[in-house]
Amino acid sequence: MSDPRTKALFVTLEGIDGSGKSTQARRLAETLRAAGRDVVLTREPGGSPGADEIRRLVLEGDPDRWSAETEILLFTAARRDHLERLIEPALAAGQIVVCDRFADSTRLYQGLSRGNLRAKVDALHELMIGREPDLTLLIDMDPATGLERARGRQGHEERFEDFGLALQERMRGGFLDLAREFGARFRVIDGNRDPDAVAADVLAHVRTALV
Ligand code: ADP
Ligand code: TYD
DSSP, X not given: OOOTTTOOEEEEEEOSTTXXXXXXXXXXXXXXXXXXXXEEXXXXXOSSHHHHHHHHHHHSSOTTXXXXXXXHHHHHHHHHHHIIIIIHHHHHTTOEEEEESOHHHHHHHHHHBTBOOHHHHHHHHHHXXXXXXXXXXXXXXXXXXXXXXXXXXXOSOOTTGGGHHHHHHHHHHHHHHHHHHTTTTEEEXXXXXXXXXXXXXXXXXXXXXXX
């Protein structure tokens, strides 16, 4: 049994837009830090200076400027930089990495939303990323509520939220399918509750993964 005070852990949060991933990632990082752990709180696309530059390319401007295939390359390029510069060094130093979205988001958004490109996503992932999180927390929730919450936020990164309810519904189903496909590392959490109840489940799963 490993020591929960020093064990490195790579945790990702996934779910549809507005499901509460960023809120929960932040709370988890705060709680773990208060317990004395070194935590890197990060997100995708982005998380390193180079990856943040790519984030602007994919999330701002004309939504039609990239083909689905080019998007796969851009999200994977951002992930490779993020992994090399931030995630792997942190894990090697025994830290906990809490990451808001990772490769499962590419499997869904690029793999499913504009035709079935999952095989291309997987091939590029295998070639250029080659690792999965230790634990993935899927915040599952009603797509209409998620969309309402996401639209309630201000911002200029509306690229994907613009696709509306039909896409949110497909993405929710897709995430649940991924949770079954990668059952060993996925845990599904009911996000239709108040933030404290969701945070308690998030923490319980992380504590279990740390021992
Ligand atoms: P995501 O990162 O998944 O898009 P956010 O954490 O940014 O989601 O949450 C979207 C919006 O919903 C924010 O305004 C946030 O304050 C609010 N929110 C988050 N979790 C809950 C919750 N459990 N109940 C109600 N509102 C929430
Ligand atoms: P994010 O900032 O997490 O948005 P939200 O807080 O609304 O969930 O992600 C921005 C958008 O990028 C989101 O709509 C999903 C999309 N995305 C992809 O399409 N592919 C990816 O690989 C990733 C990481 C995100």
